[in-house]
Amino acid sequence: MTHLESLALRFTHTPHKTELWILDQTVLPLKEDWILLDTVHQTIAAIKALKVRGAPLIGVVAALSLGQSAVKGSTLKQLQDEAHALYSARPTAVNLMLCMNRMIAGIQSKKTPEALLGTAIDIYNEDVQLCEDIANNGTALIQDGDNILTHCNTGGLATAGIGTALGVIRKSRQQGKTIHVYVDETRPLLQGARLTTWELKKLDIPYTLVTDNMAGHLMQLNKVQKIIVGCDRIAANGDFANKIGTYALAVLAQYHTIPFYVAGPYTTMDWHCADGNQIPIEQRNASEVSGVKGVFGQILWAAPDSPVYNPAFDVTPAELVTRWILNCGVFTRVDFDQGSVRQRIPCHI
Numbered sequence: 001m002t003h004l005e006s007l008a009l010r011f012t013h014t015p016h017k018t019e020l021w022i023l024d025q026t027v028l029p030l031k032e033d034w035i036l037l038d039t040v041h042q043t044i045a046a047i048k049a050l051k052v053r054g055a056p057l058i059g060v061v062a063a064l065s066l067g068q069s070a071v072k073g074s075t076l077k078q079l080q081d082e083a084h085a086l087y088s089a090r091p092t093a094v095n096l097m098l099c100m101n102r103m104i105a106g107i108q109s110k111k112t113p114e115a116l117l118g119t120a121i122d123i124y125n126e127d128v129q130l131c132e133d134i135a136n137n138g139t140a141l142i143q144d145g146d147n148i149l150t151h152c153n154t155g156g157l158a159t160a161g162i163g164t165a166l167g168v169i170r171k172s173r174q175q176g177k178t179i180h181v182y183v184d185e186t187r188p189l190l191q192g193a194r195l196t197t198w199e200l201k202k203l204d205i206p207y208t209l210v211t212d213n214m215a216g217h218l219m220q221l222n223k224v225q226k227i228i229v230g231c232d233r234i235a236a237n238g239d240f241a242n243k244i245g246t247y248a249l250a251v252l253a254q255y256h257t258i259p260f261y262v263a264g265p266y267t268t269m270d271w272h273c274a275d276g277n278q279i280p281i282e283q284r285n286a287s288e289v290s291g292v293k294g295v296f297g298q299i300l301w302a303a304p305d306s307p308v309y310n311p312a313f314d315v316t317p318a319e320l321v322t323r324w325i326l327n328c329g330v331f332t333r334v335d336f337d338q339g340s341v342r343q344r345i346p347c348h349i
Contacts, residue, residue, distance in 0.1 A: 001013070001014045002014075002121060004064075004121065004124050004160075006128070006156060006159075006160045006161070007023070007155070007156030007157055007199075008022060008023040008025065008052065008057060008156065008157045009021070009022055009023070009052075009057065009060065009061060009064075009124075009160060010022075010034070011064050011124070013068075013071070013117065018068045018071050018072065018117075019036060020036070020037045020038075020043075020061070020064050020065055020068050021034045021035065021036055021037070022034070022035050022037060022046060022051060022052045022061060023035075023052075023157070024051045025050060025051060025052065025053055025157060025194075025195060026049065026050055026051050028157075028194050028195055028198055029194055029195070029197065029198040035051060037061075037065055037068075039065075039069070040065050040066060040069050040082040040085065040086060043061060043062060043065035043086065044085055044086060044089050046061075047061070047062070047086075047089040047090060047096075048089055048090070050189065053153075053157075053158065053191070054153065054154070054157060054158020054159055054230075055093035055094070055095040055096070055158070055230070055231070055232040055233075055264075055267075055268060056095050056127050056130070056131075056158060056159040056160065056164070056265060056267065056268075057127075057157070057158050057159050057160060058089070058090065058093060058095070058096050059093070059095035059096045059098065059099035059100075059123065059127075059267065060099065060120075060123055060124050060127050060159075060160045062086040062089070062096055062099055062100060063099045063100070063102070063103055063119070063120035063123045063124070064117075064120045064121075064123075064124065065086070066079060066082055066083055066086060066100075066103050066116070066120065067103075067113075067116055067117035067118075067119070067120035067121070068117070069082055070113035070116040070117055071113045071114065071116075071117050073113075076107055076110065079107050079116070080104065080107050080108075083100050083103050083104045083107060084100075084104075086100055087100040087101075087104075090282060091280045091281075091282050092232050092233060092241055092279065092280055092281060092282045092312065092313050093232040093233065093268075094232070094233040094267070094268060094269075094270045094273075095232075095265070095267045095268055098267050099123055099267075102119060102123065103116065103119060103120065106119050124160050127159055127160040127161055127265070127267075128160050128161040129161070129327075130161065130265035130266070130267070130327040131159050131160070131161025131162045131163055131164065131167045131265070132161060132162065132167075133327035133328070134164050134167055134168065134263050134264070134265060134325055134326065134327050135162060135163075135167040135168050135170065135171035136171065137325055137326070137327070137329060137330050138167075138168030138171070138172075138228070138261070138263055138325040138330070139168060139171050139172045139175060139177075140330075141168075141226070141259070141261060141323065141325070141330070142168065142169070142172040142177060142179065142226065143177070143225070144177045144178050144179075145177075145178055145179070145225075146177070146179050146180075146225045146226050147179075147180045147181075147182060147223055147224050147225050147226075148169060148179060148180070148181050148182070148224070148225070148226045148227070148228055149181075149182040149184065149215060149218065149219075149224045149226070149227045149228075149249070150165055150166065150169070150181060150182070150183060150184065150192070150196065150227070150228055150229060151184045151186055151192060151212075151227075151229045151242070151243060151245055151246055151249055152184070152186045152191045152192055152196070152229070152230065152242070152243035152245075152246075153166070153186070153191040153192060153195035153196045153199070154166045154167070154196075154229070154230035154263070155167065155170070155195075155196065155199040156199060157195050157198075157199060158230065163199075163230075164230045164231075164263040164264050164265065164325075165228040165229055165230045165261075165262075165263040166196065166199060166200075166230075167263070168228060168261075168263055168325060169181060169205065169228070170203055170205070173203070173205050179205070179206070180206045180207065180208070181196075181200060181205060181206065181207040181208070182207070182208055182210055182215075182218060182223070182224060183196045183197055183200070183207050183208065183209045183210065184210060184211075184212050184215060184245065184249075185209060185210065185211050185212055186212065186243060186245065187211075187212050187244075187245070188288045188289045188292075188310065189288055191243065192209070193209055197209055212245050212248075215248075215249055215252060216252045219252055219253070219255075219256040219258060220256070224256075224258055225258070225259075226258065226259050226261065227249055227250075227253050227258055227259065227260045227261065228261040228262075228263060228325075229242050229243075229246050229249070229260075229261070229262055229263070230242060230243075230262070230263055230264060231262050231263070231264040231268050232268065232313060233268060233270050233273065233279050234262075234264060234268050234269050234270065234324070235270060235273040235274060235275050235276050235278065235279060236269075236270070236271050236272075236273060236274050236275070236336075236342070237274065237275045237276075237318055237336055237337075238318030238321060238324065238333055238336040238341075239275050239276030239277075239279070239315055239316065239317050239318050240262055240264075240268075240276070240315070240316055240318075240321070240324075241276065241279045241281070241313045241314070241315050241316075242262070242313060242314070242316065243312070243313060243314075244311055244312060244313055244314050245314070246313075246314055246316050247314040247315065247316045247320075248314075250316045250317075250320035250321070251320065253320070253322075254320055259322040259323070260320060260321055260322045261321075261322055261323050261324075261325055262316070262321055262323075262324055262325065263324075263325040263326075264324075264325075264326060265326065265327050266326060266327055266328060266345045269326075269341075269345050271342065271345075276315035276316070276317060277315075279313075279315055281311045281312070281313050281314070281315070282311070282312040282313060283310060283311055283312070284310045284311075284312050285310065286306075286307075286308035286310060288310055289302070289308045289309075289310050290302035290306055290308055318333050318336060319333065321333065324336075324341070326341075326344075326345070328344045328345060329344060
């Protein structure tokens with residue numbers, strides 16, 4: 001029997017049944033609903049609807065869903081088609097593509113269904129360890145008494161482990177450091193307000209929720225000592241894509257001389273992408289900006305049929321980053337320029 005369980009994922013495999021469950025992140029923090037994913041089609045729909053989200057976690061869930069499909073009897077042709085469909089479920093987060101490439105390699109080599117599922121389980125376990133390594137590497141940058149500003153959600157809801165940026169914060173707290181977190185609400189879908197506050201409350205880490213446009217004011221008042229964010233894709237030169245609003249924080253951080261850190265696993269590196277201009281940016285539905293739909297129905301605040309621009313991510317140039325906190329070390333821009341990072345992380349996509 002195999003049982004995997006994280007904050008947002010539950011997976012069980014026995015000779016008699018295989019079940020993949022995800023915590024529906026669209027209804028947090030008001031409800032904690034678990035959704036059973038029986039098919040790859042359901043998994044793709046859940047990824048696109050952000051019921052499961054976070055660059056590392058969607059890769060893990062996609063791999064387990066494909067492994068589940070294999071042990072349930074799908075043909076190699078069906079599995080290959082499903083893998084390609086999963087690969088394209090979201091265009092910006094490169095972790096998903098890496099995971100699918102690993103699964104596709106197994107399909108093409110005609111691995112047995114159990115062996116293919118074993119690859120997916122390896123991907124899950126690897127992500128758990130990557131999070132631990134990122135957190136251990138990043139804690140040296142966090143000082144006792146720091147007020148840390150973060151953006152979007154980068155914890156156990158976004159990974160199979162303790163998280164990336166939030167994992168660093170969590171590990172620092174476990175070391176006994178007195179820290180406080182300012183949580184950007186993260187418009188338009190409020191991943192900070194809905195998800196990060198939910199996690200921090202569970203972890204008993206002091207936090208204060210702020211709207212996105214308050215971040216500069218906090219910096220001006222010297223209330224922020226560090227900024228740490230996650231990432232969905234890092235280009236070869238160190239430019240990186242993250243949740244929309246990250247670039248503005250980096251610009252503000254440089255003006256106020258506040259250290260700006262980005263945390264992520266090696267699976268977020270894309271050596272085929274020379275710089276941030278080559279990172280595809282997902283465009284999402286206008287309804288996410290013109291109103292909100294939740295457990296209490298839909299509220300509209302824009303004039304009907306208002307034109308909307310809704311990129312899910314933006315790109316932050318490498319020159320605005322103080323350090324990259326990866327599972328294999330902490331790096332500077334010079335490390336990227338001189339190839340030190342590439343020597344530690346092989347090309348994998």
